[in-house]
Amino acid sequence: MGSAPYIIYPLGDQALTIELGKKIEEQTNQRVMEVFHQLQNNPIPFVSDLIPAYSSITVVYHAFAIRKTHPGLSAFDWMKAELTNRLQQKGDGAFSSRLIDIPVCYDSELGPDLAELAAFAGLPVAEVIRLHTATVYRVYMIGFLPGFAYMASVDPAIRMPRKAQPRPLVAAGSVGIAGEQTGIYPVNSPGGWQIIGQTPLPLLDVSQESPCLLEPGDRVRFHSISMQQFNQMKNSRSV
Amino acid sequence: MSILVIKPGIQTTIQDAGRIGFQHLGINPGGAMDLRAMQTANALVQNPTDEAVLEFYFPAPVLRFNAGAFIALSGADFKASVNGTHLPVNHPIYIPAGSVLQFNGKNKGQLGYLAIQGGVELIEWLNSYSTNLKAAAGGYEGRALCAGDELTLNTHPKSIRSSTECSVLPWKAHTESFYTNNPFRFIPGKEFGLLSEASRQLFITEAFIILPQSDRMGYRLQGPELQLVEAGEMISSAVTRGTVQLLPNGQCIVLMADHQTTGGYPRIGHIITADLPGLAQKGIGETLHFVQTDLEAAENLLVIQEQHLQQLKNACILQLDAYHRH
Numbered sequence: 001m002g003s004a005p006y007i008i009y010p011l012g013d014q015a016l017t018i019e020l021g022k023k024i025e026e027q028t029n030q031r032v033m034e035v036f037h038q039l040q041n042n043p044i045p046f047v048s049d050l051i052p053a054y055s056s057i058t059v060v061y062h063a064f065a066i067r068k069t070h071p072g073l074s075a076f077d078w079m080k081a082e083l084t085n086r087l088q089q090k091g092d093g094a095f096s097s098r099l100i101d102i103p104v105c106y107d108s109e110l111g112p113d114l115a116e117l118a119a120f121a122g123l124p125v126a127e128v129i130r131l132h133t134a135t136v137y138r139v140y141m142i143g144f145l146p147g148f149a150y151m152a153s154v155d156p157a158i159r160m161p162r163k164a165q166p167r168p169l170v171a172a173g174s175v176g177i178a179g180e181q182t183g184i185y186p187v188n189s190p191g192g193w194q195i196i197g198q199t200p201l202p203l204l205d206v207s208q209e210s211p212c213l214l215e216p217g218d219r220v221r222f223h224s225i226s227m228q229q230f231n232q233m234k235n236s237r238s239v
Numbered sequence: 240m241s242i243l244v245i246k247p248g249i250q251t252t253i254q255d256a257g258r259i260g261f262q263h264l265g266i267n268p269g270g271a272m273d274l275r276a277m278q279t280a281n282a283l284v285q286n287p288t289d290e291a292v293l294e295f296y297f298p299a300p301v302l303r304f305n306a307g308a309f310i311a312l313s314g315a316d317f318k319a320s321v322n323g324t325h326l327p328v329n330h331p332i333y334i335p336a337g338s339v340l341q342f343n344g345k346n347k348g349q350l351g352y353l354a355i356q357g358g359v360e361l362i363e364w365l366n367s368y369s370t371n372l373k374a375a376a377g378g379y380e381g382r383a384l385c386a387g388d389e390l391t392l393n394t395h396p397k398s399i400r401s402s403t404e405c406s407v408l409p410w411k412a413h414t415e416s417f418y419t420n421n422p423f424r425f426i427p428g429k430e431f432g433l434l435s436e437a438s439r440q441l442f443i444t445e446a447f448i449i450l451p452q453s454d455r456m457g458y459r460l461q462g463p464e465l466q467l468v469e470a471g472e473m474i475s476s477a478v479t480r481g482t483v484q485l486l487p488n489g490q491c492i493v494l495m496a497d498h499q500t501t502g503g504y505p506r507i508g509h510i511i512t513a514d515l516p517g518l519a520q521k522g523i524g525e526t527l528h529f530v531q532t533d534l535e536a537a538e539n540l541l542v543i544q545e546q547h548l549q550q551l552k553n554a555c556i557l558q559l560d561a562y563h564r565h
Contacts, residue, residue: 009429012479012509013537017429024474036263049262051477053501058477060262063512063538064545076534142265143475143501146374150475187373206364206376212264 004031006087008080014063016079018087021055024152024180028055029140033217034093035086041093044082045069052216053141054150059083099136099219102184102199104175105230106132110198113163117177117194120160129224131155132196137182139218147186147204147212151220154180166192173198175222186212200225200233240306242355244388245339248300253359253378254496256289258367262477262500269369269377272350272455272496272519275417275544276314280354282552283311283331283412285559291361291368293353293384299342300384302353306392307336307402309356313414315348315520324405329412331559335403349522360391372455372497410558416547419517422528425483426537428506430467434485438465442507446526447491453523455497460527464489467505475503481510481518483529493518513540 004020011017018035021028036052039059046069049060063075070078106129108114118125137151144150154177162178167190170176174185176193185191186203203213214220225233244251254277257270271277271294278288293300299317312319312328319326321338328351334340342351361368361379370378379388431439447462465485478484482494484504493510494502495518510518511532521527 010426010509010534011429011477011506012481013426013512013534013541015477015479017476019476022474048259049268051262051500053476054474056474056476058479060479063541067538067542074535075538141475141501142263143477144265144499146264146266146371148265187375189373204374206374206381211266211365211374211376216263 008083010076011058013076015058015060016076016083017056017058018083019056024054024140026138029138032057033095033097036093036216037095038086038089038093044079044086046075046079053143095217097217097219098215099221100214102201102220102222103225103229103233104133104197104199104222105225105227106197107227107230109227110171110230111175111196113176113194114196117158117160117196121158123157128158128196131158132177132182133222133224135221137220139214139216139220142212142214142216145186145189147214149183149203149214149218149220151182152180154182156180160194162192163194166190167195170195171198173200173203175199184214198230200230200237202237240392240394242359242390242392243303243305244300244384244386244390245303246298246301247384247386247388248295249298251293251295251300251384252370252372253291253361253368254294254370255291255368257369257496258365258371258377261365265500266365266371266374267498267500268480269371269455269496270367271352271369273314273352273516275414275516275548276350276352277354278548279329279412279414279417279551280311280313280352282548282555283313283329284309284354284356285556286354286356286358288548288552290354290358291378295342295351295353296349297342297345297351299351301339301341304334304338304340305336307334308392309333310340311354313352313354313412315351316346317342317351318344318346321405326405327407327411329414330410331408331555333402333406333408335405338405348520350519355392357393360393408558408562410554412551412555417516417544418520419514421526422530423514423518424511424532424537424540425508425529426511426532426534428483428508430473430485430505431507433467433469433471433505434507435466435468438463438467441465443529443531446528449521449523449525449527451523455495457495457498458493458518458521460491460493462491465491465507473503473505475501478502478506479509481512481515482506483508483510495519511537511540513537513544
């Protein structure tokens with residue numbers, strides 16, 4: 001899988017993190033996803049979880065099981081050696097990233113911060129919507145909430161920092177901006193992102209075998225829908 | 240063959256060993272806060288040690304058993320009783336049909352566990368029975384128990400008895416080696432070195448108090464304000480149970496069972512796995528002290544605890560089998 005530099009450090013006594021870079025950039029994240037898929041397709045024994053992030057991937061493992069099977073070795077050293085070996089191998093991390101279209105209603109009722117963001121950017125609301133829907137975003141990682149995708153990069157013209165005081169309640173489906181990131185709240189939650197709209201699609205559906213709409217490495221494009229379309233789509237899935 | 244929830248308690252949830260393999264989707268493992276108590280209670284009634292149990296704070300639930308059952312209580316001691324008979328923690332107990340199990344006060348610890356032989360009939364979510372309150376999934380309808388809920392018991396051949404007497408079986412699980420009191424041991428985190436020399440000293444010498452806004456997600460601590468030498472931008476990455484993060488106001492949070500999967504705050508340290516059961520039994524207003532250790536020591540302590548658990552399981556099987564032969 002190439003020989004780009006990386007460091008491995010312990011994250012407590014049952015996990016380690018492979019840091020593949022120190023910046024939020026597509027190339028580094030692409031490598032994170034390759035390692036993620038390689039380890040998913042060809043698992044290392046005793047690994048319980050893989051957590052890809054912007055520029056790192058964390059491997060959670062059963063330390064006791066490793067110690068029992070490989071007495072005399074530290075579980076961390078054993079796992080680090082396995083991973084170092086894998087990182088030198090060429091290949092089976094190839095994956096085709098999905099492109100997912102997400103409808104968003106940018107009505108002020110569903111996007112309470114849209115007007116403020118437009119004023120902050122010095123742009124008409126319609127231009128903010130145009131710019132937000134013009135980019136194909138990358139899901140750099142999922143975290144914070146079940147199914148919450150951190151997507152980038154938002155057009156520099158419409159970047160706005162998160163709110164100084166988080167809202168106590170952001171509705172499920174709300175689409176927000178925080179600096180260069182955009183994201184969708186999968187469930188009702190407190191939150192500090194600037195809310196510019198809402199999607200009628202469920203980001204988290206616990207009745208499904210794959211409960212989350214978005215996965216790490218996906219590409220996402222938004223398109224604008226009217227309030228009427230929003231309501232229709234929302235009602236059709238609750239029937 | 241069921242248990243009726245007469246009073247739900249302040250937060251009673253179904254938990255098992257946690258939901259493995261979904262953290263890349265932001266779905267955290269959850270599971271029992273005090274895994275050793277869950278395992279002990281299960282071992283005492285000869286369940287698999289990761290069978291789903293009830294986890295409860297005080298005020299604890301009041302439960303009516305509509306069928307006789309072998310049960311065990313572990314973790315916190317909340318002065319349990321059935322129909323006036325006192326029930327100790329860490330013993331197998333037979334309670335007859337019609338028993339009302341209640342908890343009369345806080346004696347020791349913060350989180351109690353109830354295991355029932357054979358377990359409770361539940362629907363799995365992503366291979367686990369643990370309740371994920373954020374996703375409203377898993378456990379009992381994805382939520383804490385409410386009055387009127389009815390938990391169906393799985394039938395277990397050894398539980399079928401006609402006795403109308405409550406009996407506390409005379410052997411006890413020794414769990415002392417699962418619990419650390421202060422100081423709690425930590426491995427330095429990636430950003431420990433970014434703390435000022437003075438702050439590193441404060442972290443290991445001063446007391447930290449658990450604040451009221453603490454819950455299954457994490458313990459917020461009140462202590463001396465810690466400072467970083469350089470306030471560099473952090474890029475979010477994974478965190479784990481036991482991670483101690485430094486918040487922008489200089490205070491710390493220790494992540495617990497329902498922690499987020501990723502975070503962007505400096506990681507000062509990680510409480511070692513072997514000390515997490517003791518930490519789970521600390522409550523709001525209690526004081527914590529921290530002491531530095533290393534990865535090797537942490538792994539060794541984990542191995543010792545696992546070996547102790549195995550011995551406990553073996554002993555329970557021998558004892559309960561002998562009991563059933565009589």
